[in-house]
Amino acid sequence: MKRPVTVTVFGILNIGFSVFGLFGIIATIALFSAGANSNNPVINIMRENPGFAAWMKISIPLGF
Numbered sequence: 001m002k003r004p005v006t007v008t009v010f011g012i013l014n015i016g017f018s019v020f021g022l023f024g025i026i027a028t029i030a031l032f033s034a035g036a037n038s039n040n041p042v043i044n045i046m047r048e049n050p051g052f053a054a055w056m057k058i059s060i061p062l063g064f
Contacts, residue, residue: 025063
């Protein structure tokens with residue numbers, strides 16, 4: 001029995017989206033583990049906000 005084309009297409013799409021998700025998680029971890037002497041005020045505000053920091057500590061492992 002031959003596999004339907006839609007199953008193959010959705011399998012490829014799932015692999016692609018998972019790769020993008022892993023790149024996003026790696027980029028987020030790299031952003032928050034970088035040095036604290038950033039010139040970007042938005043990154044500094046995100047690091048100083050305790051609610052956002054707690055959200056990131058919860059959402060990164062869940063996203064992985």
